[in-house]
Amino acid sequence: WAVFPVFISMLGIIATSFVIVTFVRYNDTPIVRASGREMSYVLLTGIFLCYAITFLMIATPDVGVCSLRRIFLGLGMCFSYAALLTKTNRIHRIFEQGKKSVTAPRFISPASQLVITFSLISVQLLGVFVWFAVDPPHTVVDYGEQRTQDPMTARGVLKCDISDLSLICSLGYSILLMVTCTVYAIKTRGVPETFNEAKPIGFTMYTTCIIWLAFIPIFFGTSQSAERMYIQTTTLTISLSLSASVSLGMLYMPKVYIILFHPEQNVPKRKRSFKAIVTAATMSGKLTQKGGDRPNGEVKTELCESMETNTSSTKTTYVSYSNHAI
Template sequence: SFIYFPLSLDSSLPRFHYQQPSSICSLPCKPGERKKLVKGIPCCWHCERCDGYQYQLDEFHCKRCHFNERPNENHTSCTPIPIIKLEWSSPWAVVPVFIAIVGIIATLFVVITFVRYNDTPIVKASGRELSYVLLTGIFLCYATTFLMIAEPDLSTCSLRRIFLGLGMSISYAALLTKTNRIYRIFEQGKKSVSAPRFISPASQLVITFSLISLQLLVGVCIWFIVDPSHSVIDYEDQRTTNPHFARGILKCDISDLSLICLLGYSMLLMVTCTVYAIKTRGVPETFNEAKPIGFTMYTTCIVWLAFIPIFFGTSQSAEKMYIQTTTLTISVSLSASVSLGMLYMPKVYIILFHPEQNVPKRKRSLKAVVTAATMSNKFSQKGGFRPNGEAKSELCENLETQATKTSRLTNSSVSSNSFCSI
């Protein structure tokens, strides 16, 4: 038998504070938590938090937010994911913009100087037609920086496709045409004294614009037809584990592979120009710009060899957009700066500060120049076995003899003094 004693609470005791015990199995869940019922006990449950990108849909369910949304702090609803882009005030943009502005000012200064002294000997000797084409390409390389940092939209993305590779194509097409012309002239000199074909200024322009047209027609026009340009918001690139740090990136629809394909033709021109620069490295520097072009191309190759691992090595970085854009714009600007500094600044320095050197040299026929190149190759190996410049003296004597014969045939003033003074 059991004896029952009634249980009662004495609420008359003022010094004790009491709370009537709850008679339920589980406490209510907090906001952002769903109820997971205990099997067989419908009045009991466990509270589970809606984690990740989920929010509390109702008392018993969590649901994943839309791809462009993230849950709020207590996971009770979804909010739009913030959109980011490269801002003009960002440190990642300030440095490339500064380099581009300085480069544009320097390019315009060179153009103004060349136009003002257009008929002086040093400007004529540099090949005015291709010089202006090359300066146009250098200017576009600097201007590309502003397109890469501007807010992506339909027009900006379209201009990026056109001008990102165009500036480099114009620059390297002009340099390739120059080095190819030099190579053909001095290769022809090994066989005969007749001039090679297509070395006139008009022919050089036709060759240059033919190379540029390939970039425009194949690389740009066909791409526009197959895949029209537009801007996109990439929500996957920075979809972090913690939704609080998730960001959407506003960018143009140009993948890394498409970007390399866009620059691939320019790099092909660059490599080909470097090959010709190596082949013409032994040409006497008084005859042409082979050595400055060679130094330009070697330095440019180093710049782009450094660009490739940096660009692709940061593909998994959270700062990918900033690093890749900055690296690309600085590489393009540095390539333009190398060409501008090595090919034009020495000429501008002579034009402005040493006008006494900006004088016409004694004219030489093309046959004499080609003959000089032939003899230079002939006697270059002998110089190592003859002391005190004996080989050079023999070369100069032969040049003088050949120059005299050529001047009698062509009624032109021919001189080998400039070559023998090297």
């Protein structure tokens, strides 16, 4: 039963390691810088942990293994979705601020983003430490339907003493981050695609939500099955691996493809000022307001002409934000 989860995890670990090596090697190229190097490495760490947890879940239970399961079970997802939530929140705040003024919002620097991300991750770690204090990890033998009156002939399964409720609580915070990130992805879906990676993040979150919606009935629907532990472990590990694969495939494989096979596209883009972001936010708002009254093509043409007029009429130099991934 463990062959398929291990196979997926091995492929995922190899692919994630390849992406990390590629990003490190081309660390100073425009595509890597534009994707937000610091946050990318945090997200890749989370993806790696999501794959690696499979080996802890199938290992022979003892106090050490049970302790590591508690720590890393939700940590990989927490790393991933804390990073994605911070990214989408940043995009949302930048364009919301751009609709109000030309002043950049606070806490959009890479250092600020790392502080926010690790603050979110620390909540998960705090919850795990509380879990350790309230209920120290240990193993139990689950006899299930194989319990007999004669203890010498009874056969059971050695497992970590983690109830379904404890498991859901461990994953609950990460799922909350995932849902919140999906909400922000929906809010930023109308942002011009030339300014950010909100759309790939959106597709990633929609797909991930579908995976976990399928996970819940399968996981809890096997509560009375004789093969309950094996089915639940397989379902959980495959769901984690699929979630990691979605993030890796949608967010990083296109970048790696361009870096390796189309280096001519890996060139610096035109520098963006915050004024340009303000203009894009304003035009996006106007497009939303006028879209219901006029044909789509007519509205876009009018707004494009308006943007060109505004661009040609101003000669003011603004501070560049090209070093910050948007």
